[in-house]
Amino acid sequence: MSAQTKKTFSYEKKVQLDGALGHTGEITTPHGVIQTPAFIPVGTKATVKAVLPESMGDLGAQALLANAYHLYLQPGPDIVDEAGGLGKFMNWSGPTFTDSGGFQVLSLGVGFKKVIAMNEDTFRDDQVIAEGKDRLAHVDDDGVTFKSHLDGSIHRFTPEVSIGIQHQLGADIMFAFDECTTLHNTRGYQQKSLERTRLWAKRCLVEHGRLTELRSDKPYQALFGVLQGAQYEDLRRKAAKDLSGLDEDGITFDGFGLGGALDKEKLGTIVSWLCEELPDNKPRHLLGIGEPDDLFVGVENGADTFDCVAPSRQARTSAVFTKDGRVNLTNSKYQRQFSPIDESCDCYTCNHYTAAYLNHLFKAKEMLASTLATIHNERFIVRLVDQMRDAITNGDFYDLKADFLGRFYAGKAGA
Numbered sequence: 001m002s003a004q005t006k007k008t009f010s011y012e013k014k015v016q017l018d019g020a021l022g023h024t025g026e027i028t029t030p031h032g033v034i035q036t037p038a039f040i041p042v043g044t045k046a047t048v049k050a051v052l053p054e055s056m057g058d059l060g061a062q063a064l065l066a067n068a069y070h071l072y073l074q075p076g077p078d079i080v081d082e083a084g085g086l087g088k089f090m091n092w093s094g095p096t097f098t099d100s101g102g103f104q105v106l107s108l109g110v111g112f113k114k115v116i117a118m119n120e121d122t123f124r125d126d127q128v129i130a131e132g133k134d135r136l137a138h139v140d141d142d143g144v145t146f147k148s149h150l151d152g153s154i155h156r157f158t159p160e161v162s163i164g165i166q167h168q169l170g171a172d173i174m175f176a177f178d179e180c181t182t183l184h185n186t187r188g189y190q191q192k193s194l195e196r197t198r199l200w201a202k203r204c205l206v207e208h209g210r211l212t213e214l215r216s217d218k219p220y221q222a223l224f225g226v227l228q229g230a231q232y233e234d235l236r237r238k239a240a241k242d243l244s245g246l247d248e249d250g251i252t253f254d255g256f257g258l259g260g261a262l263d264k265e266k267l268g269t270i271v272s273w274l275c276e277e278l279p280d281n282k283p284r285h286l287l288g289i290g291e292p293d294d295l296f297v298g299v300e301n302g303a304d305t306f307d308c309v310a311p312s313r314q315a316r317t318s319a320v321f322t323k324d325g326r327v328n329l330t331n332s333k334y335q336r337q338f339s340p341i342d343e344s345c346d347c348y349t350c351n352h353y354t355a356a357y358l359n360h361l362f363k364a365k366e367m368l369a370s371t372l373a374t375i376h377n378e379r380f381i382v383r384l385v386d387q388m389r390d391a392i393t394n395g396d397f398y399d400l401k402a403d404f405l406g407r408f409y410a411g412k413a414g415a
């Protein structure tokens, strides 16, 4: 690919956090700049459920992430392509991300939880899903065959298919197709899987290079390699070295996704292993992380961006963030709270509506409940990560961390 097409994507590391791998940075994409660390809200099917894209912009979201698997099944990547790409399709002018679909297709049939079992002795390529579970996905060295959760039809993703879909979806940042393992897999399986993911990463780069040339009239799309290796230090470090070293005819990864099985207890350690091996001049995205304590750990250990469905998913079940922890708005104590959910929150919901009104909306099962609660939760998490970024710049990250976490988890206010 020519330097001309590529120069629309770049990354610059800015301020280093004292005594840790954390830092601030700036990702430049064809659709705008992302100041990092940043939380990227998830709009699975090209919509953050219940909320206008305009509202997501107003609440400070710098970019949105959609899922390739879901958009592949519905409406189909060709339709998104014809619409002018993901951002244009959903009326979002800022940067966009798509994931590869790897996690979704491999977790099919097991409730989207990472419950994939593997015993080395009985290792067979197609035995990925735990016994007793409805096996909707089969992985082999070439790709994954799976059943649609919508209509049971059979589909197959390979590295080339995933990259093809993501080029059609047109997001600014895409992810390589990887095998997402779980903490339940044996070390032997993790090793084999890591090599499979490395070979898939090479194929993703080749296909990405080919499609970038073929579609040179489109804005440049950056491709991030996804690092697996579960809880094993040698495997994690190997993944980071392998994928950052890949170069297929001049095509290299533009950044990296830190993925796979991440034990909460070891999250910081695992992220630090990866970030110690990765080059400083490329951004790192921590996949599927959105709890406040995990975000602090991720930022401190060197991740730039994060995505998670949790803030919006929880909001729709009436669980909202406050400075004193997560609370449930259906609790009767909110029936007469004629003040905002959180006095210190600057979101549209807290500026205009009371907890009592949200309590009523949730009890009455009104759609507006989801909209208002989602705006609040997304703003809470986006703002929290923005505050971490400012704190790194101002040299008071550790104070912010101690103050916020001390208060948030002290009360254990609710679910």
Ligand SMILES: [Zn+2]
Pocket: 341, 342, 345, 346, 347, 348, 349, 350, 351, 375, 376, 377, 379
């Ligand atoms: Zn709020």
